[in-house]
Amino acid sequence: MQAVILAAGEGRRVRPLTKNRPKAMIPVANRPIIEYVIDALIKNGIRDIIVVVGYRKELVTRYLNTLDIPVEVVVQNKQLGTGHALLAAEPKIQDNFIVLPGDNYIDPASIARIRDHSNAMLVKEHPSPSNFGVVMLSNSHVTQIIEKPAHAPSFLVSTGIYSLTKKNFSHIRENNLTDAVSSLIASGVKIQGIPADDWQDAIYPWDLLKMNRRFLQNIPPTHDGSISRHASIHGAVQIGKGTTIGPNTVINGPVVIGNDCRIGPNCCIQPNTSIGSRVTIEPFTIVGDAIVMDDTTIGSHSRVIDTILGERCKLADHLSISTITGIHDIEGSPTRSEFGAVLGDSVTSGPFTILKNTLVGNNAIIEGNSSLSSRQVQDNSLVI
Numbered sequence: 001m002q003a004v005i006l007a008a009g010e011g012r013r014v015r016p017l018t019k020n021r022p023k024a025m026i027p028v029a030n031r032p033i034i035e036y037v038i039d040a041l042i043k044n045g046i047r048d049i050i051v052v053v054g055y056r057k058e059l060v061t062r063y064l065n066t067l068d069i070p071v072e073v074v075v076q077n078k079q080l081g082t083g084h085a086l087l088a089a090e091p092k093i094q095d096n097f098i099v100l101p102g103d104n105y106i107d108p109a110s111i112a113r114i115r116d117h118s119n120a121m122l123v124k125e126h127p128s129p130s131n132f133g134v135v136m137l138s139n140s141h142v143t144q145i146i147e148k149p150a151h152a153p154s155f156l157v158s159t160g161i162y163s164l165t166k167k168n169f170s171h172i173r174e175n176n177l178t179d180a181v182s183s184l185i186a187s188g189v190k191i192q193g194i195p196a197d198d199w200q201d202a203i204y205p206w207d208l209l210k211m212n213r214r215f216l217q218n219i220p221p222t223h224d225g226s227i228s229r230h231a232s233i234h235g236a237v238q239i240g241k242g243t244t245i246g247p248n249t250v251i252n253g254p255v256v257i258g259n260d261c262r263i264g265p266n267c268c269i270q271p272n273t274s275i276g277s278r279v280t281i282e283p284f285t286i287v288g289d290a291i292v293m294d295d296t297t298i299g300s301h302s303r304v305i306d307t308i309l310g311e312r313c314k315l316a317d318h319l320s321i322s323t324i325t326g327i328h329d330i331e332g333s334p335t336r337s338e339f340g341a342v343l344g345d346s347v348t349s350g351p352f353t354i355l356k357n358t359l360v361g362n363n364a365i366i367e368g369n370s371s372l373s374s375r376q377v378q379d380n381s382l383v384i
Contacts, residue, residue: 010023099164316349
């Protein structure tokens with residue numbers, strides 16, 4: 001069986017994190033999301049994998065070239081929807097295949113449930129069904145898919161994962177796959193709705209923190225760096241090569257830390273934290289329930305909770321980030337949120353900065369002694 005992974009889209013609702021990378025390449029637990037999708041396929045013996053790339057395609061292609069298995073890359077030159085992306089892969093399809101989004105998590109057991117069906121889709125109950133295609137079933141077969149309804153008649157949604165056949169391409173047009181499947185159903189083709197065991201999508205940037213918690217649950221502990229004998233490590237903690245953990249630093253897993261980082265002394269890394277490579281965390285700083293990407297520096301005497309920090313951020317001392325509830329305008333829609341902060345790449349902040357429920361765009365500069373609560377700072381802004 002073949003698999004087609006759709007990784008051509010940007011993921012605009014996850015900005016500012018997708019300004020410089022497609023959503024499928026956002027690192028969660030220090031691995032790009034698409035890697036978990038590929039792993040689920042390999043664990044099911046599916047090694048004939050096609051990846052459709054488009055937005056920032058060079059980043060995805062470069063990553064795929066580092067894998068141990070060969071992956072065929074197809075380019076969608078214009079991002080005209082998931083149906084159009086799948087059509088780009090049509091010449092490579094031989095018979096039955098699975099199509100999956102490259103920016104969602106799916107577990108191997110769910111792939112096993114659908115791989116032997118020729119016309120099927122994985123479905124899952126979700127507390128916010130209006131963000132997805134809501135699925136109506138009758139006798140385990142799909143009767144209707146209602147795309148992002150304002151008032152959802154069901155909590156059952158499409159995961160965007162389908163098992164299809166080569167002849168299904170006659171129903172696929174330059175639009176989304178939901179329309180293609182609806183066309184199949186209207187033509188009399190029976191599409192079986194198969195419950196997924198474990199699936200998660202990150203609709204908004206703060207949803208990545210929940211995904212990070214999930215991925216960290218089963219990490220094996222490895223300590224490849226240099227750890228002070230006066231540091232304290234508890235639980236499942238991964239520490240990469242070249243990383244130094246200073247004296248009196250406490251790390252409570254699950255935590256993953258990349259290569260060549262400098263943590264402490266006198267720091268506290270709390271559970272559910274992913275720290276990339278070449279990250280510096282200065283003394284007397286607490287980081288917890290967070291994603292910190294490569295080459296970022298966090299100054300001393302800081303508190304960073306419930307937060308995502310992009311690459312190459314430079315954050316001065318006495319930074320305080322804490323969680324409150326707020327409303328953000330995401331793609332023209334008021335959206336309730338609860339998190340600390342999400343910072344894009346290359347953000348700079350001065351000392352004594354306070355952030356609560358704040359989105360900060362790429363290359364933004366926040367001067368010292370600033371306090372931002374339930375705010376959205378655009379790319380390249382100066383906050384004084």
